[in-house]
Amino acid sequence: MFQSRDEARQVYLKVWQKMQNRQLLEPMEALIAEVIESHPEYHELLTDSDQTRQRDFSPDDGQTNPFLHMGMHIALREQAGSDRPPGISETCQRLTAKMGQHEAEHAMMECLGQALWQAQRDNQPPDESVYLECLEKL
Numbered sequence: 001m002f003q004s005r006d007e008a009r010q011v012y013l014k015v016w017q018k019m020q021n022r023q024l025l026e027p028m029e030a031l032i033a034e035v036i037e038s039h040p041e042y043h044e045l046l047t048d049s050d051q052t053r054q055r056d057f058s059p060d061d062g063q064t065n066p067f068l069h070m071g072m073h074i075a076l077r078e079q080a081g082s083d084r085p086p087g088i089s090e091t092c093q094r095l096t097a098k099m100g101q102h103e104a105e106h107a108m109m110e111c112l113g114q115a116l117w118q119a120q121r122d123n124q125p126p127d128e129s130v131y132l133e134c135l136e137k138l
Helices: 005-020 027-037 040-047 049-054 066-082 088-099 101-122 128-136
Strands: none
Touching: 005 027, 005 040, 005 049, 005 066, 027 040, 027 066, 040 049, 040 066, 066 088, 066 101, 088 101, 088 128, 101 128
16 A cells, blocks of 8 residues: 555554554554554654644754654564565564564664665665575674
């Protein structure tokens, strides 16, 4: 499913609001909530929903895009859960045992980011073998 930037951000803001109101979460919302909980540095940002929806997070300004960052956590968890690409689940388990889930995902983000950047640059799907090779080096 493809979403616009605003629609994707709205999902995070909705989950944050539901968390604050202690409402029941759908399974995907529960995954998003886990990631939000592990990033208290973004909680204030999620509280100011109107400004957050419109804000640009430019690397040129030295800013990390919190939605991209949390989205990469979610992508990695979904990859590990579905073992897609094949072998990533085992790699994720190995790295998690070595450094803990959150730090393992941060390390894995470098490889995921490189794979996505390369794919975008070459206008091709991500090269799963190069991606897995990068992960194996961690």
